[in-house]
Amino acid sequence: MANDILIEIKNLSMYFPMTKGIIRQQKIAEVKAVDGVNFFIRKGETLGLVGESGCGKTTLGRCLLQLIRPTSGEVYFEGVDLCTMASDHLRSIRQRMQIIFQDPFDSLDPRMTAGEIVAEPLRVHTRIRGRELREKIAELLKIVGLDPSMKDRYPHQFSGGQRQRLGIARALAIRPSFIVCDEPISALDVSIQAQIINLLEDLQGEFDLTYLFIAHDLSVVRHISHRVAVMYLGKIVEVANRDALYRVAKHPYTIALLSAVPIPDPIVEASRERIILRGEIPSPIALPPGCNFHPRCPIGVEICQKEIPSPREIEEGHWVACHLA
Amino acid sequence: MADSRLQIEKPERKERGPVWDVFRRLSKRITAMMGLVIVVVFLLSALFAPLLAPHDPYEHSLADKLATPSWDYPLGRDELGRCILSRIIYGARISLLIGLIVISIGIFVGVPIGVVSAYFGGKVDFIVQRFVDTMLAFPGILLALLLIAMLGVGLHNVMIAVGISTIPIYARLARSSVLAIKSRQFVEAARSIGSSHLRIILQHLIPNSLSPIIVQSTLHMATAILWAAGLGFLGLGVSPPTAEWGAMLNGGRLYIRVAYHVATFPGLMIFVTVLGFNLLGDGLRDALDPRLKT
Numbered sequence: 001m002a003n004d005i006l007i008e009i010k011n012l013s014m015y016f017p018m019t020k021g022i023i024r025q026q027k028i029a030e031v032k033a034v035d036g037v038n039f040f041i042r043k044g045e046t047l048g049l050v051g052e053s054g055c056g057k058t059t060l061g062r063c064l065l066q067l068i069r070p071t072s073g074e075v076y077f078e079g080v081d082l083c084t085m086a087s088d089h090l091r092s093i094r095q096r097m098q099i100i101f102q103d104p105f106d107s108l109d110p111r112m113t114a115g116e117i118v119a120e121p122l123r124v125h126t127r128i129r130g131r132e133l134r135e136k137i138a139e140l141l142k143i144v145g146l147d148p149s150m151k152d153r154y155p156h157q158f159s160g161g162q163r164q165r166l167g168i169a170r171a172l173a174i175r176p177s178f179i180v181c182d183e184p185i186s187a188l189d190v191s192i193q194a195q196i197i198n199l200l201e202d203l204q205g206e207f208d209l210t211y212l213f214i215a216h217d218l219s220v221v222r223h224i225s226h227r228v229a230v231m232y233l234g235k236i237v238e239v240a241n242r243d244a245l246y247r248v249a250k251h252p253y254t255i256a257l258l259s260a261v262p263i264p265d266p267i268v269e270a271s272r273e274r275i276i277l278r279g280e281i282p283s284p285i286a287l288p289p290g291c292n293f294h295p296r297c298p299i300g301v302e303i304c305q306k307e308i309p310s311p312r313e314i315e316e317g318h319w320v321a322c323h324l325a
Numbered sequence: 326m327a328d329s330r331l332q333i334e335k336p337e338r339k340e341r342g343p344v345w346d347v348f349r350r351l352s353k354r355i356t357a358m359m360g361l362v363i364v365v366v367f368l369l370s371a372l373f374a375p376l377l378a379p380h381d382p383y384e385h386s387l388a389d390k391l392a393t394p395s396w397d398y399p400l401g402r403d404e405l406g407r408c409i410l411s412r413i414i415y416g417a418r419i420s421l422l423i424g425l426i427v428i429s430i431g432i433f434v435g436v437p438i439g440v441v442s443a444y445f446g447g448k449v450d451f452i453v454q455r456f457v458d459t460m461l462a463f464p465g466i467l468l469a470l471l472l473i474a475m476l477g478v479g480l481h482n483v484m485i486a487v488g489i490s491t492i493p494i495y496a497r498l499a500r501s502s503v504l505a506i507k508s509r510q511f512v513e514a515a516r517s518i519g520s521s522h523l524r525i526i527l528q529h530l531i532p533n534s535l536s537p538i539i540v541q542s543t544l545h546m547a548t549a550i551l552w553a554a555g556l557g558f559l560g561l562g563v564s565p566p567t568a569e570w571g572a573m574l575n576g577g578r579l580y581i582r583v584a585y586h587v588a589t590f591p592g593l594m595i596f597v598t599v600l601g602f603n604l605l606g607d608g609l610r611d612a613l614d615p616r617l618k619t
Contacts, residue, residue, distance in 0.1 A: 067517055094519035107510040111532040120528070121518045170514070 006178060006210050007064070008040040012073035014056075014063050018285070029285050033059040034070070035234035038311070041178075046204065046211040048225030048242070050218060050257070052281060056234040057214045058102075061180040064212065065097055066090055077178070095125050098171035102183040104163035108155040114141070114166055115151030121173040136173075143206075144169040145199060161192035168199065178210045185220065197224055218261045222246055227317070230254045233284060233292040236311070240318040250314060250325040252297050291323070299324060350612040357608020363601025371417040378411035382568045391584040401586040404576055409586065412568040413594050419569045420550045420598065423484055427549040428542045430488025435495025436538060440526055442496070443503035454500070460493040466552055473561050483562045487552050491545060498541055502534030536613035543606035547599040554595050570595050 014034040019025040033056040041047045051057050063070040066082050075082045077097065082090065101107035108117055115137045122128050128136060138148035144165040155163055164184060171179055181200065185193040201224060203209060215221050221228055222242060229239045230253065238251040249255050256275040263269050277296045282288055288295050294304040303323050311321040351357050370377055380398070386406035394401040400409040442453040460468070465487075472486035506512065507530065515525045550570075556562045557571025565572070570591045577588030 065517055067513060091519040091521070094517060099514070099517045101510045101514060103510060107514050109511040109515075109529050109533065112528075120515070120520065124518055124520050124524065167514075170518070174518075 004043050005040045006043045006078060007212075008074075008076040009064065010038055010074040010076070012037045012060070012063060012075060013071050014059050014068060015071045031284050032234050032287060033284060034063060035287075037073070037231075037234075037236050039229055039236060039239055041210055041212060043177075043210055044204070044208055045226040046213050046224055048221035048228040049212060049214045049231060050216060050221050050228065051231035052216060054281065054284070055231045056284075057216075057231055058182055060231070061099070061182050061212060061214050065094075065099055065180055067099075092125070095121075095174045096176050097178040097180070098174075098176040099180045099182060100164075100167050100171050100184045103187050104160055104167055105155075105187070107167050108163055110155055113152050113154055114146070114158070117155070117166060118151075118169045118173055121170060125174050140169045140173055143172065143203070145195075159192075160188050161195060164188060164192075164196055165199065168196075168203070172203065172207065175207065177208070178212075181211055181213045183214055183216070186215065186217065193220070200224065218257060230257065233282065233287065235292060235321065236319075237293065237322070238318075238320050239311075240315075244315070244318050250318070250320040251322045252299050252324075253293050256298070291321075293322075347609070347612045351608050354608050354611065356604050357612070360601045360604025360606070360608055363597060364605050367417055367598050367601060368421065370414045371421040374414045374418055378408070378414045380408035380411045382407060382411040382415045383566055384408075391580055391587060393584070394586060400590045401584070403573070403587050404580060409573075409590055412573060413570070413591060415568040416570045416573065416591070416594070417598075419480070419563065419567065420553065423480075423487070423553040424546040424549045426484045427488045427491060427553075428545055430485070431491035431495045431545065432538065432542060434489075435492040436499040436531070438492070439496035439499030439501075440503050440530055440534070443500040444507060444522070444526060444530060450500075453496075457493040457496050460490075461497070463490070465490045465548075466555065469552060469556065470561075473556070478561050480563045480567075483553055483556050487549055487556075491549075494545075495538065495541070498537055499534055502537055503530050506530055506533050537610075540606055540610040540613060543602055543609055547602035547606070550602070551595065551599055 012034055013032070013036055015030040015032050017027045018029040018031065020028045035056075037060060039047070049057050049060065059068065062068045064075055066075070066085075070083060073083065077093070080093075082093070085093070112120075115134075118137050118140050119133055122133060122136060137151055141148045141151060146162060146165050146169070150158075150162075155166070158166065164187075167184075184200070185196050188196060197220065200211070200213075204211060211224075213221065213224055225242050227239065227241050228245045229236050230245075230251065231237065232253050238245065238249065238254045240249075245254065246258065249258055256277050259273065259275045263272070275298060277298075279296050282292070282295060288305075290303075290305040290307055291297070291300070291309050294300045297304060301324065307323070309321045309323045311319045312325070313319050314325060351361070384407065386402075389402050389406040390404055391402060391406075398408050398410065400413065403409055403412070438453060438457075442450045442457075463471070468490040469483070469486040472489055473482055476482040476486060512525060512529055515529055520528070553562060554569075554571030554574065557569045558575045560572075560575065563569045563572055573591040574588050574595070577584070577586075577591065581588050
């Protein structure tokens with residue numbers, strides 16, 4: 001069990017300081033974007049990470065890849081802690097882990113051609129040059145479903161879906177084993193979303209990839225993930241196998257989220273109960289005491305206001321951070 | 326007829342690349358095209374001065390001093406009887422040289438300072454920007470005068486002095502462009518790939534921050550010419566016989582009541598050339614505006 005784990009995160013936290021003053025900076029508050037997160041991802045699996053906007057999903061993905069150095073905690077990649085690694089060493093390990101970005105209009109350099117974009121990782125990490133490089137670029141473009149003859153075009157000459165394919169080709173170029181997909185489809189048209197999801201699934205089978213799939217669309221996560229983690233205000237509130245989570249969610253936040261997913265059947269849709277959460281998501285600067293979720297929780301009791309619930313394994317592989325679950 | 330037009334328009338537009346794109350957008354503006362024409366004429370006369378000038382700019386004839394315009398000497402003769410038109414054409418060379426060197430100093434020193442300052446941020450940025458602030462606090466021409474006082478009179482020193490005084494402007498400009506670019510996802514993508522700082526700066530940051538710098542340098546060409554002429558007028562630039570617009574203006578100043586043409590034509594040349602570069606710069610600013618691109 002232990003040795004098929006590719007990534008393990010222990011107690012990962014990222015606090016962004018809010019400072020005052022220019023010369024002598026004083027810390028006046030902290031934004032707890034990620035707060036004591038633990039989870040692991042097995043080789044070849046897709047872990048879906050869901051939560052509402054601003055809950056820290058993206059920050060968590062960035063911290064995992066050390067694009068932002070986390071405040072504390074450990075990230076083990078194949079048993080090696082990345083958080084304590086020097087930047088030089090980290091640069092070479094970046095070949096093994098890549099990221100696909102949310103916005104395909106912002107993630108490609110507008111002054112580089114498609115071919116140059118895909119070639120960049122190869123230039124950085126390998127000695128492949130000249131004709132071999134050109135062949136490799138053509139191969140990569142073909143893998144993601146683009147015509148190799150498009151390699152001399154600039155990003156603005158591609159459509160959104162094609163640009164996202166380019167982003168995927170760039171991530172694949174150096175054959176990583178782990179890819180963070182940071183809401184890779186939320187900026188795309190619905191018809192294109194399915195194509196990109198299918199492409200990601202095909203690539204996972206072909207290249208033995210492990211994904212952390214960040215999204216806020218629960219039905220997409222259900223489709224692609226093996227396991228799902230639910231995040232609320234910087235904390236993971238529930239982790240479970242996909243089917244278990246969608247069938248018997250335990251955490252009241254997860255239940256509320258699931259009840260908000262529209263069902264494409266008007267009769268069922270009209271008759272089912274929808275849980276509407278009270279109030280607004282609290283500010284991550286001033287977190288409520290006790291359970292983060294208690295001000296909005298439909299079933300909260302007294303203990304929720306005092307004690308922070310720690311995650312408990314209520315069934316094999318099903319972790320919930322709730323006093324009442 | 327309709328068929329052939331369709332064929333011409335569609336495939337060619339895509340192949341020609343970004344430079345052609347900019348030119349196409351530039352060509353839609355009359356003022357920008359006027360600027361371009363003036364600049365091209367200026368460049369051609371600087372490059373082909375010996376072929377274009379009707380007379381030797383240094384050949385003097387005291388008997389014909391201050392002669393008014395005639396067929397042989399279209400702009401007349403100056404206080405030493407030299408052909409003003411020829412001197413203006415040769416003067417374009419000096420102006421072009423000054424402009425190019427000043428801008429090169431500004432760009433090659435200022436841009437790296439600004440890019441590094443913005444990219445690394447924090448303390449580096451703070452310290453570098455305070456230096457830039459200090460330099461910007463001096464009016465440019467005053468800074469140039471100060472530097473000439475230190476370096477001594479002469480064309481080289483004028484170019485160095487004006488060049489140095491433009492460095493903070495380029496540093497600030499490059500910094501602000503990079504600040505806008507460095508938070509974009511493609512820069513983060515480059516970091517996630519494992520690119521080095523140097524690679525990110527050279528491959529991603531500088532190419533993407535270039536358009537405001539191109540615009541600025543076109544406008545600066547005008548300023549540099551004006552400053553160099555100003556310093557030439559004050560007698561701090563080239564040494565006497567050399568044909569230079571500012572010095573010619575100064576030479577004609579004494580005779581303005583008797584012979585208007587000696588000071589007027591070099592002055593007009595400065596005016597027209599500066600106007601040309603300004604119009605072109607304004608046009609380029611619009612043509613390079615990223616918001617127009619999709």
